[in-house]
Amino acid sequence: MAYILISDDSVAMRQMLKAALLVENHHIVEADDGLIALNLAKTQVFDLVITDVNMPMLDGLSLVRELRSLAAYQFKPILVLTTESDPDKKKLAKAAGATGWLVKPFDPDKLLAAVKKVLG
Amino acid sequence: MNNEETKVANKYLTFVLATEEYAVDILRVQEIKGWNKPTPIPNTPEYLCGVINLRGTIVPIIDLRLRFGLERLPYGQMTVIVVVRVNSGNKERIMGIVVDAVSDVYDINEAEVKPTPEFGSVINIEFVKGLANVSEKMIIILEIDALLNSDELAILEQTVH
Amino acid sequence: MTEVRQLFFEESFENLDMMESSLLDLEIGAVDKELINTIFRAAHSIKGGAGIFKFEHVINFAHTVETLLDELRNDQHIVTQHLIDLLLRGVDTLRALLKALQTGQEYKTDAVLACQQEFTALLITPLTPAAEHAHPHAPSEETPPPVTELLPVAWHIRFKPYPRLLQTGNDPINLFRALDALGELQICADSSQLPELADLDFQNCYLSWDLLLIGAVDKAAITEIFEWVEGDCDLELIPLDKDSLAETRATMNKAIEANLAKQLQAVKKPEVSELPAPPETPPRLSAIPIVNEVQEKPAHNEHLSSHINEASSIRVGIDKIDALINIVGELVITQSMLDQVGEDFSVARLEQLRSGLAQLERNTRELQESVMRIRMLPISYSFNRFPRLVHDLSTQLGKKVEIKLSGEQTELDKTVLEKMSDPLVHLVRNALDHGIELPEQRRAAGKPETGLLKLHAFHQGGNIMIQISDDGAGFNLERIHQKAVEKGLLHPEENPSTEQLYEFIFHPGFSTAQQVSDLSGRGVGMDVVRRNIRDLGGTIEIKSEIGKGSRFSIRLPLTLAILDGQLVRVGNRIYILSLLSIIESLRIQPSLLSVLAGKAEVYRVRDEYIPILRLYALFNIIPSTTQLEQGILVIVEGEGQKIGLFVDELLSQQQIVIKSLETNYKQIHGISGATILGDGSVALILDVAGLIRQFYSSNRVHTFSELSVGAMT
Numbered sequence: 006m007a008y009i010l011i012s013d014d015s016v017a018m019r020q021m022l023k024a025a026l027l028v029e030n031h032h033i034v035e036a037d038d039g040l041i042a043l044n045l046a047k048t049q050v051f052d053l054v055i056t057d058v059n060m061p062m063l064d065g066l067s068l069v070r071e072l073r074s075l076a077a078y079q080f081k082p083i084l085v086l087t088t089e090s091d092p093d094k095k096k097l098a099k100a101a102g103a104t105g106w107l108v109k110p111f112d113p114d115k116l117l118a119a120v121k122k123v124l125g
Numbered sequence: 126m127n128n129e130e131t132k133v134a135n136k137y138l139t140f141v142l143a144t145e146e147y148a149v150d151i152l153r154v155q156e157i158k159g160w161n162k163p164t165p166i167p168n169t170p171e172y173l174c175g176v177i178n179l180r181g182t183i184v185p186i187i188d189l190r191l192r193f194g195l196e197r198l199p200y201g202q203m204t205v206i207v208v209v210r211v212n213s214g215n216k217e218r219i220m221g222i223v224v225d226a227v228s229d230v231y232d233i234n235e236a237e238v239k240p241t242p243e244f245g246s247v248i249n250i251e252f253v254k255g256l257a258n259v260s261e262k263m264i265i266i267l268e269i270d271a272l273l274n275s276d277e278l279a280i281l282e283q284t285v286h
Numbered sequence: 287m288t289e290v291r292q293l294f295f296e297e298s299f300e301n302l303d304m305m306e307s308s309l310l311d312l313e314i315g316a317v318d319k320e321l322i323n324t325i326f327r328a329a330h331s332i333k334g335g336a337g338i339f340k341f342e343h344v345i346n347f348a349h350t351v352e353t354l355l356d357e358l359r360n361d362q363h364i365v366t367q368h369l370i371d372l373l374l375r376g377v378d379t380l381r382a383l384l385k386a387l388q389t390g391q392e393y394k395t396d397a398v399l400a401c402q403q404e405f406t407a408l409l410i411t412p413l414t415p416a417a418e419h420a421h422p423h424a425p426s427e428e429t430p431p432p433v434t435e436l437l438p439v440a441w442h443i444r445f446k447p448y449p450r451l452l453q454t455g456n457d458p459i460n461l462f463r464a465l466d467a468l469g470e471l472q473i474c475a476d477s478s479q480l481p482e483l484a485d486l487d488f489q490n491c492y493l494s495w496d497l498l499l500i501g502a503v504d505k506a507a508i509t510e511i512f513e514w515v516e517g518d519c520d521l522e523l524i525p526l527d528k529d530s531l532a533e534t535r536a537t538m539n540k541a542i543e544a545n546l547a548k549q550l551q552a553v554k555k556p557e558v559s560e561l562p563a564p565p566e567t568p569p570r571l572s573a574i575p576i577v578n579e580v581q582e583k584p585a586h587n588e589h590l591s592s593h594i595n596e597a598s599s600i601r602v603g604i605d606k607i608d609a610l611i612n613i614v615g616e617l618v619i620t621q622s623m624l625d626q627v628g629e630d631f632s633v634a635r636l637e638q639l640r641s642g643l644a645q646l647e648r649n650t651r652e653l654q655e656s657v658m659r660i661r662m663l664p665i666s667y668s669f670n671r672f673p674r675l676v677h678d679l680s681t682q683l684g685k686k687v688e689i690k691l692s693g694e695q696t697e698l699d700k701t702v703l704e705k706m707s708d709p710l711v712h713l714v715r716n717a718l719d720h721g722i723e724l725p726e727q728r729r730a731a732g733k734p735e736t737g738l739l740k741l742h743a744f745h746q747g748g749n750i751m752i753q754i755s756d757d758g759a760g761f762n763l764e765r766i767h768q769k770a771v772e773k774g775l776l777h778p779e780e781n782p783s784t785e786q787l788y789e790f791i792f793h794p795g796f797s798t799a800q801q802v803s804d805l806s807g808r809g810v811g812m813d814v815v816r817r818n819i820r821d822l823g824g825t826i827e828i829k830s831e832i833g834k835g836s837r838f839s840i841r842l843p844l845t846l847a848i849l850d851g852q853l854v855r856v857g858n859r860i861y862i863l864s865l866l867s868i869i870e871s872l873r874i875q876p877s878l879l880s881v882l883a884g885k886a887e888v889y890r891v892r893d894e895y896i897p898i899l900r901l902y903a904l905f906n907i908i909p910s911t912t913q914l915e916q917g918i919l920v921i922v923e924g925e926g927q928k929i930g931l932f933v934d935e936l937l938s939q940q941q942i943v944i945k946s947l948e949t950n951y952k953q954i955h956g957i958s959g960a961t962i963l964g965d966g967s968v969a970l971i972l973d974v975a976g977l978i979r980q981f982y983s984s985n986r987v988h989t990f991s992e993l994s995v996g997a998m999t
Contacts, residue, residue, distance in 0.1 A: 015294075017291075017294040017335050080452050080455055082457075099514075102453065122464055123456070176947070176951065177968060178966055182950065183951070
C-alpha cells in the first residue's frame with residue numbers, strides 16, 4: 006500500500022486512476038493541477054507521482070522538473086500520462102526526468118503492473 | 126397474500142359513515158389521526174373542509190359525509206381522519222377523509238367482491254369497487270382514486286394563470 | 287462507471303464552453319499564445335477522456351481540431367475570422383455529438399465528418415493518427431512476431447545503466463523483478479566500476495549486470511520491461527540456444543563465485559550497499575483526505591453546459607461548507623444549553639431561557655442564510671452564453687451589436703437561475719431582432735452603427751434585479767395602441783396609460799414587428815416569458831422611449847422557499863401577503879372614498895386612485911366588519927398596477943416558509959401557497975399579482991379607464 010499522488014485536470018481521468026489503483030489498496034491523493042500537486046508533494050512525501058502533461062497552471066513536464074529538484078523526490082518514481090504513441094513526447098518526458106510513461110487510455114491492469122514495477 | 130388468483134385476499138380498512146360500512150385498501154392508508162381544524166380554502170366545494178398541516182406537508186381534508194350528500198356531523202375531538210394515498214394523474218397525493226369512526230381491518234377475497242347494483246341516487250357507483258359480505262355485514266368497497274380525483278374537485282385540471 | 291461517464295460529459299461540456307469563450311476573445315490577426323493554449327488544452331482533454339470510453343468520432347474529431355490548434359500555436363496559421371468561425375463550428379459539432387452520446391440519441395455522422403473535412407482541408411501537415419486506444423501497449427512494441435519464429439531457449443542480458451539512471455526514479459531491482467516473472471533469472475553483478483567509499487556519489491549507479499533469463503521468452507517482453515530506461519543504459523540482448531546457454535551459465539557461475547569471494551574479503555571494510563541509501567524522508571503527515579483542497583481557481587471559468595440540463599449536482603466553494611459547519615456547531619451548543627435550562631426549570635431561570643431562545647433564533651437565521659447561499663450561483667453562469675449568442679445573431683441579422691455585461695457575480699438561487707435561462711435568451715433575441723436597428727437605420731438616426739445591449743444584475747432589497755437594455759428603436763406606443771385595437775383588445779375610444787399599453791406586449795401572439803422573424807417570433811412569446819418569471823414569484827416591467835431604446839427590468843426573489851410575510855386577518859382567517867408587494871397600509875378616511883358607476887370603489891392616495899378589493903367578498907368569509915372605515919386598506923402592487931385590499935386587521939410580520947398547495951391539492955386562483963404558523967395551523971399566502979389580474983379581468987380594462995376618467999372629473 007503506497008502513497009500515490011495523481012495530478013490531472015480531468016476529474017474523469019482521476020476517477021479512473023483512483024478506481025484502478027484502489028484495487029491494490031493504495032492511498033491516493035488528488036490534485037487537479039501541477040501547481041497544487043507540487044505543493045502537496047512538498048508537504049508530504051509520496052511513494053509515486055502520476056501526472057498528466059496538459060494542465061492549466063503548471064504542466065506535467067514542468068512538475069516533473071520541479072519535483073526532481075527536490076531532495077525528497079530525486080529518486081522517486083514519477084510517471085507521466087501521455088495520449089499519443091509519439092516518440093517525441095516520451096523523449097520530452099524522459100528529458101524532464103520522468104521515470105516512465107503511461108499511454109492514455111490505459112488498461113487498468115497495465116497501470117497496476119507499471120505501478121508495481123516502480124514501487125517494487 | 127398468495128398469488129393464486131382465486132385465493133387473492135386483500136386487506137381492507139373499514140369505517141362507518143352514517144349507517145353504512147365502507148372499506149378502503151389498507152395499502153392506501155397512510156395513517157389515522159385525530160381531528161385538526163383545517164384552514165378553509167376559498168371558493169371550493171363544501172365537502173372540502175380545507176387543508177391541514179401534516180408534519181410539514183399541506184394536506185386537503187374531505188368530509189365524506191358531505192361528499193355523499195349526507196348530513197354533516199359536528200367536528201370535535203372524537204372526529205377521525207383517515208389519511209390516504211391517492212393516485213392522481215402521474216403522481217401520488219396525500220389526502221385526508223373525515224369519517225364517523227374506524228372499524229376494523231378485514232381480509233376480503235377478490236372472489237367475494239360482488240358487483241354493485243345501481244343505487245340510483247346516493248353514491249355515484251364509479252366510486253364503488255364492489256360489495257362484500259363480512260360477518261353478516263355488507264361492506265361497500267370504495268375506489269379511492271375515483272372518489273378523490275373526481276371532476277368536481279377538479280384536481281386533475283391544470284389551472285393556468 | 288456511469289458516474290465517471292457522467293463526469294466526462296460534464297467536464298467536456300465545460301471544456302467546450304471554455305473553448306467557445308476563448309475563441310470569442312481571440313482577436314483577429316493578433317497572436318495570443320495563452321488563449322490558444324487554453325483552447326488547445328481543452329480540446330486535448332476532451333480527446334483524452336473520449337479515449338477512455340472509446341468514442342471514436344469524438345476522438346477523431348477532437349484530434350483534428352487539436353492538430354489545427356497545434357499548428358496555430360506554432361504560428362503556422364494566422365487568426366482570421368474564417369478560422370475562428372470554423373473553430374466555433376467545431377465546438378458546436380462536438381457539443382452536439384457529445385450531447386447525442388450522453389442522451390443515447392442518434393447523430394448525423396456525415397455532418398460531423400463534413401465539418402472534420404473542413405478542418406483537415408486547412409491543415410498544413412498531414413494528420414498523424416489519433417492515439418491508438420485499442421492497443422494500450424508499450425508503443426515500442428512492433429507487430430508481434432509471427433508465431434512460426436522460434437523463441438530462444440534463454441537470453442543473456444547485458445545491462446549497463448548510465449550513472450544517472452537512478453535519478454530517473456527507475457530502480458534496477460524492479461526491472462529484475464519484472465524479468466523474474468518471465469522466467470528463471472540469474473543475476474551477476476559487476477562492481478568493477480564502483481569507486482572507493484570516499485569518492486562515492488550516492489546519486490550515481492556504478493554497477494552493471496549480466497543477467498541470464500531462462501525460458502522461452504519473447505524479445506518484445508524483455509524490451510518492454512526496459513522501455514523506460516532506454517537511453518539511460520546500454521542494453522544488449524543475446525538470444526541463447528541450448529549450447530550457448532550452458533556456456534554462458536558456466537561463465538556466469540564463475541563470475542558470481544569470484545564476486546562472492548571478493549565480498550567476503552571485503553567484510554572488514556564498511557559495507558557498501560548496492561543501491562544508494564534513500565535520502566531522509568520527512569515524516570508523513572496524517573492522512574487527511576486532501577481531496578477537498580482541489581481548489582477553485584478564480585481564473586478557471588466554470589460554465590454550466592449551455593444546454594442547461596436541470597443538473598442535479600452543484601459545485602460549492604469550500605468556504606460556504608465551512609461556514610455551514612461552524613453554524614451547526616453553534617446550534618449544537620445552543621441546543622445543549624437549552625436542554626440544560628429545561629432540565630430543571632423554574633421561573634428564576636426564565637432569563638436564561640429567553641437568552642437561549644434568542645440565540646436559537648440567531649443560529650437558525652444564520653443557518654438558513656448559509657444554506658441558501660449554497661444554492662446560489664453567480665448569474666455569470668447564465669450571462670456567459672450571451673456573447674456567443676449575440677455574436678451569432680448579429681451576424682445572422684446583419685446588425686452590429688456590442689454586448690456589455692455587468693454584475694455577473696450577483697448570486698441567485700440555482701433553480702431560479704436555470705428557469706430564467708430561456709426567458710433571458712428570448713429577451714436578448716428580441717432586443718437584437720426588434721430592438722436594435724440595422725446599421726444604415728442607426729446611421730440615419732444619428733446613432734453609432736454598433737448597437738449596445740446591456741445586461742445588468744444586482745441585488746436590491748432581498749431580490750435580484752436583472753435589467754436588459756438596448757439603445758435600439760424602443761417601443762412604438764402608437765403602433766401598440768393600433769394593434770390592440772385591431773385585435774379587439776382595446777376600445778378605439780379608450781385612452782390607456784403607458785403601463786396598460788405595455789401590458790399588451792405580454793399578450794400571447796401580440797407582436798408589433800412588421801415581419802415576424804424566424805428568431806424570436808415563433809413559439810416562445812412574451813407571455814411565456816412573463817409566466818416563467820411569475821412562476822418564480824418575480825415580476826417584469828418595461829421602460830422604453832421610442833427611438834432611444836428599451837429596458838426590461840426583471841425582479842426575482844432570492845430564494846423560492848422563504849418570503850417575508852405580513853399576516854392579515856379577514857374574519858377569523860389569517861392570510862399572508864408578501865411584504866415586498868405591500869406599498870403601504872392605512873386606515874380608510876371616508877372623504878377619500880369614491881364609488882364609480884355604482885359598483886367600483888376607489889380610494890384616493892395622494893394623486894392616484896386605487897381600486898378597492900374586499901377580500902371577504904372574494905373569499906366568501908364573514909368579516910369582522912364590512913364598513914371600510916373600520917378596517918384596514920393594504921395597498922399592494924403587482925406588475926405596475928396597484929390595488930387596495932380590504933382586511934379586518936394587520937397582524938404580525940414574520941418570515942414564512944412557503945409550502946406548496948399543489949403537492950396534494952391544486953393551484954387556487956389568488957393563492958400562491960400556504961405556510962405553517964407557529965401554532966401549527968395552516969395559513970394561505972395570497973397571490974397579489976394573481977388577485978390583481980383577477981380583479982382587472984373581471985372588471986375588464988375599459989371599466990378601469992372609466993374609473994380613471996370618471997375619477998378625474
